[in-house]
Amino acid sequence: MTFSSDPAREGVRMTHEGVLLRQPSIHTLRERITADAEMFLVTHMGLAEVDPAAWRLGIDGLVSRPLSLTLGDLGCLPRHGFTSVHECAGSPLTPREPKRRVANVRWAGVPLAAVLDRAGVQPQATFVWAAGLEWGSFAGVVGEPYVKDLPLSKVPDALLATHINDMPLPAHRGAPVRLVVPGWYGTNSVKWLGRLTLADRRAPGPFTTRFYNDPAPGGTRPVWGIASESVLVAPAPDAGPLRAGRSTPVWGWAWAERGVQRVEMSDDDGLTWRPARVEPHDGFAWQRFEWEWQPQAGKQRLMCRCFDRLGNGQPVDGARNAIHWLDFDVEG
Numbered sequence: 129m130t131f132s133s134d135p136a137r138e139g140v141r142m143t144h145e146g147v148l149l150r151q152p153s154i155h156t157l158r159e160r161i162t163a164d165a166e167m168f169l170v171t172h173m174g175l176a177e178v179d180p181a182a183w184r185l186g187i188d189g190l191v192s193r194p195l196s197l198t199l200g201d202l203g204c205l206p207r208h209g210f211t212s213v214h215e216c217a218g219s220p221l222t223p224r225e226p227k228r229r230v231a232n233v234r235w236a237g238v239p240l241a242a243v244l245d246r247a248g249v250q251p252q253a254t255f256v257w258a259a260g261l262e263w264g265s266f267a268g269v270v271g272e273p274y275v276k277d278l279p280l281s282k283v284p285d286a287l288l289a290t291h292i293n294d295m296p297l298p299a300h301r302g303a304p305v306r307l308v309v310p311g312w313y314g315t316n317s318v319k320w321l322g323r324l325t326l327a328d329r330r331a332p333g334p335f336t337t338r339f340y341n342d343p344a345p346g347g348t349r350p351v352w353g354i355a356s357e358s359v360l361v362a363p364a365p366d367a368g369p370l371r372a373g374r375s376t377p378v379w380g381w382a383w384a385e386r387g388v389q390r391v392e393m394s395d396d397d398g399l400t401w402r403p404a405r406v407e408p409h410d411g412f413a414w415q416r417f418e419w420e421w422q423p424q425a426g427k428q429r430l431m432c433r434c435f436d437r438l439g440n441g442q443p444v445d446g447a448r449n450a451i452h453w454l455d456f457d458v459e460g
């Protein structure tokens with residue numbers, strides 16, 4: 129464990145150094161709300177533990193009244209909560225590889241907008257930069273804080289979360305306060321939040337420039353909104369043999385930044401697709417889909433894909449939201 133000499137990090141200690149990844153199997157995601165034990169965990173530079181009494185949230189940059197808020201100050205502001213899908217965009221070093229680290233979580237805390245209103249956002253401001261309190265190195269980058277950004281237009285959705293699934297945030301989830309940007313990939317939801325800076329441009333650090341920018345026509349595009357994606361939870365391929373011709377219930381989760389409109393299934397390598405039933409879109413939460421499968425004997429591949437209401441679907445491969453499939457040996 130290490131202590132920092134930076135006074136802004138008073139009361140912060142690192143309990144783990146370096147990348148940490150935890151990823152349970154997709155087939156354990158049977159509950160609508162994902163319990164902490166079944167939730168993936170990602171950190172780039174390490175895990176921090178923050179003394180809640182020493183914690184301060186600095187708000188600076190293009191504001192009329194720079195602030196330093198304690199947890200007590202936050203507690204005097206209005207509270208808000210929602211359920212949202214929480215998904216890692218995958219490694220920024222291999223951004224086209226699907227990792228399927230996903231969960232669906234209930235968050236509660238203080239709206240980001242409530243805090244920014246107190247500080248008074250100046251008219252020139254267009255972005256909020258959010259910095260984590262930990263330190264360390266990632267992929268050869270040393271001593272750069274974990275800073276992410278969002279345009280002011282996304283602020284009304286964002287939350288300074290103090291609770292996850294009705295419990296105070298544990299240290300590994302970013303206690304005492306983390307940013308949550310629902311509808312966006314998890315990389316934007318800064319844990320161990322320590323500073324918000326209002327600016328008239330995107331944040332210049334490695335986690336918004338070198339990492340987490342996808343190639344796009346004419347340049348790059350920040351890894352912000354979650355692309356359409358779906359996963360098959362059941363049947364798990366190791367849950368016992370399937371029988372040919374027998375009706376087999378299939379189900380999973382589907383999600384997209386602005387909700388999923390349709391889910392389709394294929395058991396012929398994507399030649400034909402048939403509609404699954406999908407529950408209606410509600411806020412930023414994932415949506416359950418189900419389908420009855422009459423498998424044929426032999427080796428079978430079952431695939432799912434979904435579309436948002438603009439018709440954006442999932443590529444077959446080469447993207448973080450590539451189509452998910454499961455292989456089965458079906459008994460005759």
Ligand SMILES: Nc1nc2c(c(=O)[nH]1)N[C@H]1C(S)=C(S)[C@@H](COP(=O)(O)O)O[C@H]1N2
Pocket residue numbers: 167168169170171172173174214215216217259260261262274300301313314315316317318319320
């Ligand atoms: N301060 C800080 N916040 C962070 C990260 C980090 O390394 N440091 N990792 C991000 C990434 S890439 C993801 S996917 C989520 C993971 O959140 P979880 O571990 O609570 O699931 O946190 C995000 N917030």
Ligand SMILES: [Mo]
Pocket residue numbers: 170215216217218314315
């Ligand atoms: Mo991530």
